[in-house]
Amino acid sequence: MFSELQKELAKRATQGLLRTRRTLATPQSPHLTVDGKPYLAFCSNDYLGLASHPQLIAALQQGAQQWGVGAGAAHLVSGHFGAHHQLEQQLAAFVGKPAALLFSTGYMANLGAVQALVGKGDTVFADKLNHASLNDAMLLSRAEMKRFRHGDMAQLAQLLEQTNGQTRFPHPNPLPEGEGANESLREFPVKCGRKLVITDAVFSMDGDIAPLREMLALCERHDAWLYVDDAHGFGVLGAQGRGSLFQAPLREGVGWGSSPRIIYMATLGKAAGVSGAFVAAEQVVVDTLLNHAHSYVYTTATPPALSVALAQSLQLIEQGDALRIHLQKLIAQLRAGLSDLPWQLMPSETAIQPLLIGDNHQALELSEGLRERGIWVAAIRPPTVPQGTARLRITLSAAHRTQDVDRLIVALHELAQES
Ligand SMILES: *Cc1c(COP(=O)(O)O)cnc(C)c1O
Secondary structure: OOOHHHHHHHHHHHEEEEEEEOOOOOOOOOEEEEOEEEEOOOOOOOOOOOOOHHHHHHHHHHHHHHHOOOOOOEHHHHHHHHHHHHHHHHHHHHOOEEEEEEEOHHHHHHHHHHHHHOOOOOOOEEEOOOOOOHHHHHHHHHEEEEEEOOOOOOHHHHHHHOOOOOOOOOOOOOOOOOOOHHHHOOOOOOOOEEEEEEEEEEEEOOOOEOOOOHHHHHHHHOOOOEEEEEEOOOOOOHHHHOHHHHOOOOOOOOOOHHHEEEEEEEEEEOOOOOOEEEEOOOOHHHHHHHHHHHHHHEEEEOOHHHHHHHHHHHHHOOOOHHHHHHHHHHHHHHHOOOOOOEEOOOOOOOOEEEEEEHHHHHHHHHHHHHHHOOOEOOEEEEEEOOOOEEEEEEEEOOOOOOHHHHHHHHHHHHHHHHO
């Protein structure tokens, strides 16, 4: 078996696909030290520069003083603390939903929420470029999967249409009763005929925004639910950073996404600068997740001190217009500065600005060339992105200065001359 694993890894290496890690010696920031060498980095999702913010550090310290370090139990046992509870209420209010549920990570939130809401006999409709955690979530749910071409609302409409009017019967529970069968597996819910459309709001490797309004209209027409993963929009997009549902709001302070069909998920380790995730929705949906989402029920609650830090982060997000305006300025600066390169920036208005290279090895070489110049940009390759679309995923943060972006622009032009 070992030689088999070795062979597989060696094959990945020859394809330019082997993944390795680099160990940081300094906190998350555009200015980092790796192996004793300073780098200017453009690869974090710390879009507002909050990951090392002094007020969040102080809040985490105070939170640990007040609540200790570990939660000690799952939420449903004795691990649900006042700090968690208050944060859930603040998050729900912030995104304009009746209720919210905290999860340990975005990955777990997606796995748990989708598995709790749909199962055998139901259908999920998913954009082909959705995040890997959403794909895994669909598989885990055992609902029938229908994937549509990226952003293709005509195809989504067609798939929804085809699913209408089909008679569906609940399938028998796939696992045997009795001996040996883990109770959590036997309890697998059987549902019938539900439709759930699942999408990233901001696509993580492309930076473009999903046509959420059109999607919601289709969901209304076909009586489907809409699950929106706003990992890269929460804190960054919409008024006061309330997220993608607040882009072009219906009226002041009211996100059009207040539709009860929308189940809104966002992560707290990206723009919010800490860790975790939440799902916000109607109370009955949240109660369902609380009862049925395995990644919620069968895991230890996050340290309550993190919720104290996150409450502080939420305040900084709400008051963070200056940060978001600065970020927008950097995005415009980068796009203007890179418009004449032999490689194209992908069409994106967000802090995710991928430079499409195509070839895996060339993407790696460019990333390496930048590294030699003290600049760190990650090369993203298949299977994270489709074959032939390897890219440099440049991400900007409000913690970058205009001179930092200038340095990246100059370095990429030098590399373009050399190649
Ligand atoms: C990062 C990400 C997640 C996972 O969130 P974590 O908190 O890092 O586990 C889920 N969905 C999308 C779109 C993401 O970009």
